[in-house]
Amino acid sequence: MTALLVGQPNVGKSALLNAITGAKVMISNYPGTTVDVSSGSVVIGGEKYVFIDTPGVYSLTASSEEEKVTNEMILKGEYDFIIQVIDATVLGKNLILTYQLAELGKPLILVLNFHEEAEKRGINIDVVRLEKLTGCPVVKVNPLKRRFEELLKRIDKATPPALKMTYDDHIEAAVSEIKKLLDTSELSKRGIAIKLLEGDPVAARMFGNDEIFRIIGSYKQYHPDIEQDIMVTRAGHAVILEEKVVEVSHSRKSRFSWLDRLVINTTLGGAFFSLGVFVFVFVILFYLGGWLQDVLGAFFDSFLQSLEPWLERTNDLIGSLVENSLIGFGAGISIAVPYVGIFYFLLALMEDTGILSRFIVSLNNIMRKFGVPGRAIIPMMLGLGCTVPAVRATRLLSGFKDRLKVAALFIAIPCSSRNAIIFGVVGHHAGMAYAIGIYVVSIMVLIITARMLGLFIKSKPIPLIEELPPYRRPVLKNLVVKAWIRMSDFVYIVIPLLIIGGMLYGLLSHYNLINPFVKFFDNLTVKWLNLPSGTIIPIIYGFLQKDLVPAMLSNALGTSDFASIMTPHQIFIFGLVSTLQIPCIIAFGMLVREFGIRRSFLLWILGFIYGMFWSGIVNKLLLAL
Amino acid sequence: MGSDRMKKKREKNHEWMRLLMEDIMRLSREKDSPLSVEDVMEDSSVDRQEVKEAIERLEKRGLAKFERGHLALTEQGEKVADVIYNYHRVIEEVLGHEVAHALEHFSEAAEKIKILGEKAKPLEKFRENERGVVAYFEIGNPKVISKLLGIGLSPGVSFRVIKYRKDGFVLEVGGRLVVLGRELGKGIAGVSMS
Numbered sequence: 001m002t003a004l005l006v007g008q009p010n011v012g013k014s015a016l017l018n019a020i021t022g023a024k025v026m027i028s029n030y031p032g033t034t035v036d037v038s039s040g041s042v043v044i045g046g047e048k049y050v051f052i053d054t055p056g057v058y059s060l061t062a063s064s065e066e067e068k069v070t071n072e073m074i075l076k077g078e079y080d081f082i083i084q085v086i087d088a089t090v091l092g093k094n095l096i097l098t099y100q101l102a103e104l105g106k107p108l109i110l111v112l113n114f115h116e117e118a119e120k121r122g123i124n125i126d127v128v129r130l131e132k133l134t135g136c137p138v139v140k141v142n143p144l145k146r147r148f149e150e151l152l153k154r155i156d157k158a159t160p161p162a163l164k165m166t167y168d169d170h171i172e173a174a175v176s177e178i179k180k181l182l183d184t185s186e187l188s189k190r191g192i193a194i195k196l197l198e199g200d201p202v203a204a205r206m207f208g209n210d211e212i213f214r215i216i217g218s219y220k221q222y223h224p225d226i227e228q229d230i231m232v233t234r235a236g237h238a239v240i241l242e243e244k245v246v247e248v249s250h251s252r253k254s255r256f257s258w259l260d261r262l263v264i265n266t267t268l269g270g271a272f273f274s275l276g277v278f279v280f281v282f283v284i285l286f287y288l289g290g291w292l293q294d295v296l297g298a299f300f301d302s303f304l305q306s307l308e309p310w311l312e313r314t315n316d317l318i319g320s321l322v323e324n325s326l327i328g329f330g331a332g333i334s335i336a337v338p339y340v341g342i343f344y345f346l347l348a349l350m351e352d353t354g355i356l357s358r359f360i361v362s363l364n365n366i367m368r369k370f371g372v373p374g375r376a377i378i379p380m381m382l383g384l385g386c387t388v389p390a391v392r393a394t395r396l397l398s399g400f401k402d403r404l405k406v407a408a409l410f411i412a413i414p415c416s417s418r419n420a421i422i423f424g425v426v427g428h429h430a431g432m433a434y435a436i437g438i439y440v441v442s443i444m445v446l447i448i449t450a451r452m453l454g455l456f457i458k459s460k461p462i463p464l465i466e467e468l469p470p471y472r473r474p475v476l477k478n479l480v481v482k483a484w485i486r487m488s489d490f491v492y493i494v495i496p497l498l499i500i501g502g503m504l505y506g507l508l509s510h511y512n513l514i515n516p517f518v519k520f521f522d523n524l525t526v527k528w529l530n531l532p533s534g535t536i537i538p539i540i541y542g543f544l545q546k547d548l549v550p551a552m553l554s555n556a557l558g559t560s561d562f563a564s565i566m567t568p569h570q571i572f573i574f575g576l577v578s579t580l581q582i583p584c585i586i587a588f589g590m591l592v593r594e595f596g597i598r599r600s601f602l603l604w605i606l607g608f609i610y611g612m613f614w615s616g617i618v619n620k621l622l623l624a625l
Numbered sequence: 626m627g628s629d630r631m632k633k634k635r636e637k638n639h640e641w642m643r644l645l646m647e648d649i650m651r652l653s654r655e656k657d658s659p660l661s662v663e664d665v666m667e668d669s670s671v672d673r674q675e676v677k678e679a680i681e682r683l684e685k686r687g688l689a690k691f692e693r694g695h696l697a698l699t700e701q702g703e704k705v706a707d708v709i710y711n712y713h714r715v716i717e718e719v720l721g722h723e724v725a726h727a728l729e730h731f732s733e734a735a736e737k738i739k740i741l742g743e744k745a746k747p748l749e750k751f752r753e754n755e756r757g758v759v760a761y762f763e764i765g766n767p768k769v770i771s772k773l774l775g776i777g778l779s780p781g782v783s784f785r786v787i788k789y790r791k792d793g794f795v796l797e798v799g800g801r802l803v804v805l806g807r808e809l810g811k812g813i814a815g816v817s818m819s
Contacts, residue, residue, distance in 0.1 A: 462772075
């Protein structure tokens with residue numbers, strides 16, 4: 001038997017899955033997309049049950065990529081029943097989803113989570129009545145205390161809901177016309193017809209045809225608000241059903257925490273709060289991530305050392321390929337994993353405690369000035385660690401144009417490898433003031449770029465609608481599982497890319513293909529940037545992997561004492577040119593995956609010209625002063 | 626919902642539309658069987674688009690239903706049509722003022738609609754700490770509406786404005802805090818309960 005776990009965000013679906021199936025949770029990509037779906041199985045009463053978690057959705061009206069996945073999984077009907085996880089503190093709005101599921105006619109079990117919290121707040125749910133009205137089993141669970149026996153006991157009692165509702169006559173007329181043209185046995189035709197009428201893109205793709213679209217079109221001519229009418233009617237029924245089963249014993253007057261009063265209601269409080277979160281995240285990333293990087297880096301170095309004798313004996317090309325692919329692998333494990341892993345853990349922590357949505361809200365104003373939605377802070381923060389997963393994290397934004405905009409901004413968001421150049425090359429050899437100067441220029445370029453992109457990429461962002469979930473105590477295991485779900489694709493996609501990147505570097509160095517570039521770029525390096533001619537080599541290597549830049553610079557200059565050859569000004573410009581660059585080839589690979597080869601290539605070329613442009617401008621300006 | 630362009634056009638044609646609606650109701654009463662768009666086009670010598678617009682208005686006011694190419698009067702519509710049919714002079718009053726105004730004599734439901742229509746104001750007109758009940762949305766994007774419903778803001782649900790922010794509103798809905806962008810201040814209409 002296969003069951004889908006469905007519910008709104010933050011209702012505790014994954015916690016329930018983890019609790020029921022123990023640690024045996026599998027993570028897999030949903031076919032055709034790259035949204036991660038976790039599942040687990042357990043034997044109950046001699047029967048094997050597979051539970052598949054779906055991304056949290058407010059309703060089955062798809063807007064983001066994740067919601068489309070949930071929608072598609074439900075509409076495909078390749079499961080035996082649905083378990084809807086409900087937040088008992090806000091039953092009414094969860095019941096909208098229940099009505100939607102009821103229309104589709106699959107057997108359902110309703111699971112009430114957080115019912116103790118609801119009772120504490122005086123919200124009493126008449127479970128027997130709810131069961132009678134919905135016609136399907138209603139059970140209470142508490143995954144945090146590992147209490148879900150009732151669910152297991154009644155797991156084979158899933159029933160198609162008895163909830164019925166009638167829409168306005170014109171909607172019903174359209175539904176009955178569409179119904180006749182549908183051919184499906186898995187789900188109720190009425191439910192699919194309603195979804196088609198609602199303009200659901202997933203349903204349209206799976207069940208739509210010209211005749212159906214023609215019918216919908218002819219009804220919409222007279223009833224342009226048909227989608228809204230359906231949704232509002234359903235929500236109305238949910239409210240009425242809630243009123244029938246919920247009794248509020250003492251006043252529902254909620255007391256908001258002092259933190260919310262501070263964070264949400266005062267500008268200064270919001271500023272302090274977001275700054276605090278920033279500092280918290282970065283201090284942990286800097287110290288813990290740095291420490292882990294040292295440990296793992298040292299481990300890989302010693303591993304490479306032990307291979308040295310073997311490498312010397314083998315063929316040059318093979319040796320170089322093996323060595324460089326190992327360096328790439330080592331870089332993936334020792335640089336990316338600590339920062340990315342810790343970041344995702346912190347992100348899960350912020351999400352589960354309820355801090356994340358407050359953080360997004362308090363930064364919304366500033367992000368709006370950049371012309372991107374408040375949620376864009378997540379990929380942008382991640383970009384300070386590594387651009388590759390950051391490009392992927394742009395998925396959190398629902399508009400494609402918004403995603404592209406944020407991806408373009410990574411030109412001016414230095415990742416940890418670029419930070420290493422800023423600290424290791426510029427800070428060390430030219431002085432801290434110059435290093436800070438690079439950050440100042442980066443921020444200025446970021447703001448200017450964002451403003452300019454706003455002129456070219458016109459997106460009408462979906463307005464901010466953010467619910468602030470109550471603060472909750474996080475559970476370590478859930479955080480680890482969540483962080484791992486998000487990190488897994490990084491491990492499976494990025495690390496191979498790093499290995500390929502390393503091998504590419506080995507090939508180029510073996511055949512010495514870099515030197516011809518040097519002369520070609522003289523105009524750029526010597527005339528526009530006033531740098532020594534050879535510095536183009538580390539800059540070019542920077543396209544492959546930013547971590548190679550310091551080493552290649554000392555190769556190119558013939559000394560690791562950069563200050564003896566370059567002036568502090570030149571070092572500063574070199575650092576700037578390496579920072580304001582399109583990310584490495586691996587990030588490029590991720591851009592291709594997410595945005596297609598044409599857009600990525602355009603972004604890459606434009607980014608190169610753009611970075612050179614700014615570096616040159618700053619160079620000439622400083623020289624003129 | 627309707628675009629601004631449409632709204633302006635409608636306002637300009639208000640007087641003309643009124644007459645056409647009146648004609649349709651009279652014709653419907655005379656014919657005593659469902660009307661087709663063509664019937665009206667012939668009787669009043671107007672074009673298809675105008676008939677559709679008039680029908681839409683009649684439907685919005687709950688006076689008629691258009692199904693499968695035919696127009697039928699609702700119960701309320703019948704009553705209004707009777708009035709139109711029998712007392713031509715009354716019509717001026719009936720459709721001249723808001724139709725809902727006249728309908729209050731006919732049904733209790735219309736009374737409620739009238740109150741909602743008259744008392745609802747956009748979210749941005751609410752004061753801090755003012756309580757209200759969501760009346761309707763004027764939002765074009767169904768995705769936005771679905772998200773609003775998802776966070777619990779559906780018509781009939783009560784809310785309280787907690788705070789005005791530079792970039793939006795903080796509301797309390799069902800014991801939870803919800804932050805909405807400023808753009809939504811015009812699109813959500815509520816009735817004040819304070």
